[in-house]
Amino acid sequence: xxxxxxxxxxxxxxxxxxxxxxxxxxxxxxxxxxxxxxxxxxxxxxxxxxxxxxxxxxxxxxxxxxxxxxxxxxxxxxxxxxxxxxxxxxxxxxxxxxxxxxxxxxxxxxxxxxxxxxxxxxxxxxxxxxxxxxxxxxxxxxxxxxxxxxxxxxxxxxxxxxxxxxxxxxxxxxxxxxxxxxxxxxxxxxxxxxxxxxxxxxxxxxxxxxxxxxxxxxxxxxxxxxxxxxxxxxxxxxxxxxxxxxxxxxxxxxxxxxxxxxxxxxxxxxxxxxxxxxxxxxxxxxxxxxxxxxxxxxxxxxxxxxxxxxxxxxxxxxxxxxxxxxxxxxxxxxxxxxxxxxxxxxxxxxxxxxxxxxxxxxxxxxxxxxxxxxxxxxxxxxxxxxxxxxxxxxxxxxxxxxxxxxxxxxxxxxxxxxxxxxxxxxxxxxxxxxxxxxxxxxxxxxxxxxxxxxxxxxxxxxxxxxxxxxxxxxxxxxxxxx
Ligand SMILES: [Zn+2]
Numbered sequence: 001x002x003x004x005x006x007x008x009x010x011x012x013x014x015x016x017x018x019x020x021x022x023x024x025x026x027x028x029x030x031x032x033x034x035x036x037x038x039x040x041x042x043x044x045x046x047x048x049x050x051x052x053x054x055x056x057x058x059x060x061x062x063x064x065x066x067x068x069x070x071x072x073x074x075x076x077x078x079x080x081x082x083x084x085x086x087x088x089x090x091x092x093x094x095x096x097x098x099x100x101x102x103x104x105x106x107x108x109x110x111x112x113x114x115x116x117x118x119x120x121x122x123x124x125x126x127x128x129x130x131x132x133x134x135x136x137x138x139x140x141x142x143x144x145x146x147x148x149x150x151x152x153x154x155x156x157x158x159x160x161x162x163x164x165x166x167x168x169x170x171x172x173x174x175x176x177x178x179x180x181x182x183x184x185x186x187x188x189x190x191x192x193x194x195x196x197x198x199x200x201x202x203x204x205x206x207x208x209x210x211x212x213x214x215x216x217x218x219x220x221x222x223x224x225x226x227x228x229x230x231x232x233x234x235x236x237x238x239x240x241x242x243x244x245x246x247x248x249x250x251x252x253x254x255x256x257x258x259x260x261x262x263x264x265x266x267x268x269x270x271x272x273x274x275x276x277x278x279x280x281x282x283x284x285x286x287x288x289x290x291x292x293x294x295x296x297x298x299x300x301x302x303x304x305x306x307x308x309x310x311x312x313x314x315x316x317x318x319x320x321x322x323x324x325x326x327x328x329x330x331x332x333x334x335x336x337x338x339x340x341x342x343x344x345x346x347x348x349x350x351x352x353x354x355x356x357x358x359x360x361x362x363x364x365x366x367x368x369x370x371x372x373x374x375x376x377x378x379x380x381x382x383x384x385x386x387x388x389x390x391x392x393x394x395x396x397x398x399x400x401x402x403x404x405x406x407x408x409x410x411x412x413x414x415x416x417x418x419x420x421x422x423x424x425x426x427x428x429x430x431x432x433x434x435x436x437x438x439x440x441x442x443x444x445x446x447x448x449x450x451x452x453x454x455x456x457x458x459x460x461x462x463x464x465x466x467x468x469x470x471x472x473x474x475x476x477x478x479x480x481x482x
Contacts, residue, residue: 019308023301026293036410038471046160046466047143049081051136053152054145060120060185064095071097071182074119082159084166089178094198097182098191103162105175105481112175112204113481114434115473116211116427117155118184118191121147128457142460150454151212153461153469154442155180161473165482174207174481184427187386192427199434206435207480208400211428213440219416221321222291223299227415229408231401232422232440233283233394235429237358239387241332241368242351243267244380249340249348260350261339267375268334268352274374276367278314278328280306281360283393283421287327290418326423330359330367353384360390360421391429392436393421400437400480407476411443411468443472 056074075093079086089101099119105112124133124146131137133146162176177199181191199206213232219225245267247260292303302309302316317324325331335355340347356367364387372381395401396419405417422440431438444465453459 015308019301019305023297023304026300026304034406034410034413036475038411039474041164041467041470043463043466043470046156046470047138047463049160050143050148050153050156050461050466051138051145052077052081053156054136054143054148055134057124057134058119058121058147058182059123060183061097062186064097064183064190068097068182071099071119075099075180078155078159082163084163085159085178088166092198095190095194098195099178099180099182100195100198101178101180103172103176103178105172107173108175110174111207111435112177114177114179114206114209114431115158116179116181116192116209116431117151117158118188118212118427119155119180119182120185120191121150121152122185122455124457124459130458133459138463141463143463144458144460146459148459148461149444149446149450150459151442153444153466154212157443157466157469158473160470161475162477164470164474165477170482172477172481176477176481177206179427181427188425188427188430192430196430196433204434206431206437208398208404208437208439209428209431209435210404210476211426211431211438211440212442213422213424213426213428214420214442216412216415216445219291219294221324222303223296224291224294224416225296226294227412227445228291228294229412229415229417229441230287230420231404231408231417232426232428233286233396233401233419233438234360235391235422235425235440236326236330236360237356237362237364237388237390238425239356239358239364239367240384241354241356241364241371242380242382242384243354243371243375244349244351244382245378246349246380247346249346252344252346255346260347263378264337264339264350264352267379268337268354270374271332271334271354271371275318276330276332276359276362276370278318279359279361280310280328281393281421283360283419284327286396287418287420291416294416323423326357327421328359330362331357332367332371357423358390360393363389388429391438392432394436394438398437401439403479404439404441404476407472407479408441408443411472411475443469 058074089103092100131144136145179195183190214230216229219228245260245263288303317328333355336353339350364383368383408417428438
């Protein structure tokens with residue numbers, strides 16, 4: 001063999017050896033056992049409480065000056081259902097329908113914890129539902145109804161957990177805020193944003209914030225023979241980017257060679273064929289670091305040697321599932337188009353909306369410029385109002401993350417816990433002004449079928465899942481507030 005090839009092959013051999021040794025050094029950690037014994041939870045009672053909440057149709061209001069009395073009725077229901085919390089809490093309505101319940105702890109030197117949930121739900125036209133959408137009917141082990149998952153279930157178990165501890169006569173050391181906005185499904189600007197501004201104005205600092213989001217997944221996707229519980233440490237930004245093409249209109253019988261719709265269609269194709277590049281952001285690196293020790297050897301080899309195998313791994317993540325694609329890049333999805341109002345007219349203006357979810361480190365303006373570059377000058381590209389750049393990333397080295405991780409391990413024994421970038425949106429993004437410990441976790445296991453029912457027909461929550469949900473919050477309070 002030519003000496004050149006001998007040198008190349010031995011270098012390659014050395015590299016592979018190095019990569020193997022490096023992989024072996026990341027040892028599969030035994031998941032530590034805890035001595036936590038869960039207590040009995042009366043899940044039928046919790047389900048009945050949730051059914052009552054679902055029966056109050058708190059659909060988000062388009063404007064805050066509409067009649068929101070249903071939200072006040074909903075709050076009355078909560079106070080009746082959780083009398084010990086209601087008796088202790090200082091209640092503050094903000095912007096009329098958002099509500100804060102403040103439960104003072106014994107030790108005022110401790111910063112309060114904040115438990116977030118939104119009262120509002122998306123609309124539910126009856127068509128396609130097996131049961132009336134606001135009936136809260138329980139059948140086949142599921143509680144049906146709009147909001148049963150998103151997110152009255154989380155609000156109910158969060159209250160349930162504290163009510164149970166108060167019922168045992170225990171007194172919290174740390175103060176707790178329940179922060180319940182009423183327009184998360186729209187923007188959160190009338191609810192969560194106002195609550196956080198209210199607290200900031202009063203000089204309140206928080207120990208941590210916990211909101212919906214985060215998820216429990218089958219670990220197979222990462223070569224892990226176990227369930228994984230992901231805690232959202234940040235959330236992606238949001239921008240609707242408008243494409244607009246103007247051309248002289250007229251009768252469709254005498255079209256010009258190029259029409260505004262044709263140019264617009266070409267622009268959309270261009271965007272779909274040129275996704276933004278994938279990047280290793282801090283939250284993704286942290287996620288990989290937490291998951292890698294639990295992966296099968298081949299997966300571990302690839303992830304541990306991320307620097308060497310980067311192009312391959314990024315490609316795999318971007319094609320393996322929409323979820324993994326969403327965590328490694330800014331996504332751009334065409335969601336709306338409009339041309340003429342009648343079929344035989346050439347529109348003067350054609351427009352499309354590109355819904356962009358911005359990865360940590362990207363911005364709306366930079367994404368707009370990227371799209372403008374792709375589609376050229378024939379298309380006007382602008383950012384619609386209401387955009388939001390990505391949130392900061394919460395630290396995973398603080399006490400709050402540690403307590404959250406421990407609580408999940410106790411309540412979901414054997415699960416691998418890891419931080420990750422939350423790819424949807426939540427009210428939590430408005431709370432970074434009060435703490436850098438803002439986390440998202442939804443303590444329910446669900447099937448893919450159940451997850452697909454969120455915002456759709458036949459939304460439902462498994463009654464059995466309310467057990468771990470309640471235990472999760474109860475234990476979180478015990479670990480952090482009692
Ligand atoms: Zn929600």
